[in-house]
Amino acid sequence: xxxxxxxxxxxxxxxxxxxxxxxxxxxxxxxYEIVTSRAFRGSRRSCDFLEYVVEKALAGQFDLLKERMLGxxxxxxxxxxxxxxxxxxxxxxxxxxxxxxxxxAGMQTEPEIxxxxxxxxxxxxxxxxxxxxSISPPHAAVIETIPLDRETIPxxxxxxxxxxxxxxxxxxxxxxxAWIGYHQARTGSTATNxxxxxxxxxxxxxxxxxxxxxxxxxxxxxxxxxxSVADYASRRYVPDGHPLPPEAVNILKVxxxxxxxxxxxxxxxxxxxxxxxxxxxxxxxxxxxSGDFKTEDNFIIMGSPASDPWVGLFQDLLDFEFTYDxxxxxxxxxxxxxxxxxxxxxxxxxxxxxxxxxYAIAAFLANPNQSGHIMILAGSNAAATEAAGKFVTxxxxxxxxxxxxGLDPYDQKVQFEVLLRVTxxxxxxxxxxxxxxxRLSPPYARAN
Numbered sequence: 001x002x003x004x005x006x007x008x009x010x011x012x013x014x015x016x017x018x019x020x021x022x023x024x025x026x027x028x029x030x031x032y033e034i035v036t037s038r039a040f041r042g043s044r045r046s047c048d049f050l051e052y053v054v055e056k057a058l059a060g061q062f063d064l065l066k067e068r069m070l071g072x073x074x075x076x077x078x079x080x081x082x083x084x085x086x087x088x089x090x091x092x093x094x095x096x097x098x099x100x101x102x103x104x105a106g107m108q109t110e111p112e113i114x115x116x117x118x119x120x121x122x123x124x125x126x127x128x129x130x131x132x133x134s135i136s137p138p139h140a141a142v143i144e145t146i147p148l149d150r151e152t153i154p155x156x157x158x159x160x161x162x163x164x165x166x167x168x169x170x171x172x173x174x175x176x177x178a179w180i181g182y183h184q185a186r187t188g189s190t191a192t193n194x195x196x197x198x199x200x201x202x203x204x205x206x207x208x209x210x211x212x213x214x215x216x217x218x219x220x221x222x223x224x225x226x227x228s229v230a231d232y233a234s235r236r237y238v239p240d241g242h243p244l245p246p247e248a249v250n251i252l253k254v255x256x257x258x259x260x261x262x263x264x265x266x267x268x269x270x271x272x273x274x275x276x277x278x279x280x281x282x283x284x285x286x287x288x289x290s291g292d293f294k295t296e297d298n299f300i301i302m303g304s305p306a307s308d309p310w311v312g313l314f315q316d317l318l319d320f321e322f323t324y325d326x327x328x329x330x331x332x333x334x335x336x337x338x339x340x341x342x343x344x345x346x347x348x349x350x351x352x353x354x355x356x357x358x359y360a361i362a363a364f365l366a367n368p369n370q371s372g373h374i375m376i377l378a379g380s381n382a383a384a385t386e387a388a389g390k391f392v393t394x395x396x397x398x399x400x401x402x403x404x405x406g407l408d409p410y411d412q413k414v415q416f417e418v419l420l421r422v423t424x425x426x427x428x429x430x431x432x433x434x435x436x437x438x439r440l441s442p443p444y445a446r447a448n
Contacts, residue, residue: 025112030115031054043099046095049092049093050124053065053124057123070122071089079421103294113127150331157334194395195411197275205296206298209283213284214307215257216257219252228312229312232312264385267386269284293374297372301377302378320419332345333359358381358423360378360419360420360432362418363375364419402437409443420433421433
């Protein structure tokens with residue numbers, strides 16, 4: 001329960017935030033400057049905390065800026081965890097306050113913006129020393145700063161419903177894409193000369209990027225449920241006959257699929273550097289229906305079947321497919337047609353956060369019975385999905401890989417799937433290497 005003084009501080013902070021939301025881009029640029037500074041170096045947890053509380057404040061989602069909600073959503077604690085025994089939120093907030101003081105103490109000139117986290121509150125305060133210019137901040141800051149939620153719960157009655165998750169993401173993607181595309185055009189990029197991009201851009205049809213559903217992934221993991229694509233498409237998130245505790249119903253009501261994973265936004269930014277921004281459309285997985293894929297458009301589906309069940313529509317066409325290992329209680333990759341030196345099963349040693357080995361697939365195939373194409377970027381964790389995005393947006397690497405495996409990167413009829421082995425350090429992408437590349441058969445060939 002907040003004391004009267006703390007409540008007054010929070011009310012004042014909320015009122016102030018509502019007055020500065022029109023300066024959101026400048027504020028995010030300043031956050032980027034902070035988290036990449038010497039003061040915050042070496043503490044990813046404090047960086048994540050600051051980015052999260054700033055984004056939630058700008059979105060008007062103040063109900064999420066409470067200790068328990070921060071513990072559950074940001075630090076993956078169980079919803080019933082004891083905050084009196086586990087002080088991770090309070091400890092991290094205290095560390096952020098100290099690092100903010102260190103950051104501002106080391107500045108040579110007075111900044112136009114100051115960010116503070118008052119003691120006893122998790123709602124940030126923005127102090128403007130001078131009017132923020134209307135000119136956009138430098139492009140590097142805009143491109144690098146997409147601190148979207150990591151499986152966060154949307155608040156009911158949010159002042160800006162869904163805008164942060166999709167609208168803002170798309171706006172930044174398009175703006176950044178225009179800048180990246182301009183510079184790539186000047187350097188003579190040949191990205192559109194080889195697959196997959198040459199095929200996907202051939203008819204200038206829309207490219208629909210489908211963001212994963214981190215909420216449904218969390219729900220499945222929490223309650224041991226495995227959803228089929230049919231269940232997901234019909235909005236049946238609890239399979240018939242599956243016993244659930246009473247609190248599951250309320251959790252499902254708030255895990256509504258309104259959020260965008262940060263790695264999806266990062267990959268979308270990279271893609272926007274190769275594709276004309278005017279062609280890009282974005283959708284959250286849970287807003288789609290199976291009929292949406294029966295068009296002549298091109299789709300990029302992000303996430304494994306656990307976080308984006310729509311991948312299940314095309315699993316039969318893949319050689320490397322994610323499947324759930326009931327014994328290990330995690331996703332593994334099954335190799336349907338092992339080539340010489342390849343294994344039949346690839347099991348991650350770090351399925352979630354941590355240091356170890358993960359796997360990812362990058363698949364490019366024709367959309368069955370349509371003239372468009374499907375690209376799937378799926379990893380056993382976020383770092384692996386990021387690796388898949390890096391691979392497909394590096395045209396030279398894609399071309400070299402295909403040629404090394406006997407595939408013509410300039411033949412638009414070629415379909416392929418690449419398996420990546422990814423090393424992570426503290427959940428961050430370290431390196432990746434290609435351990436498999438298969439030619440995929442056309443859908444009609446698989447049916448015969």
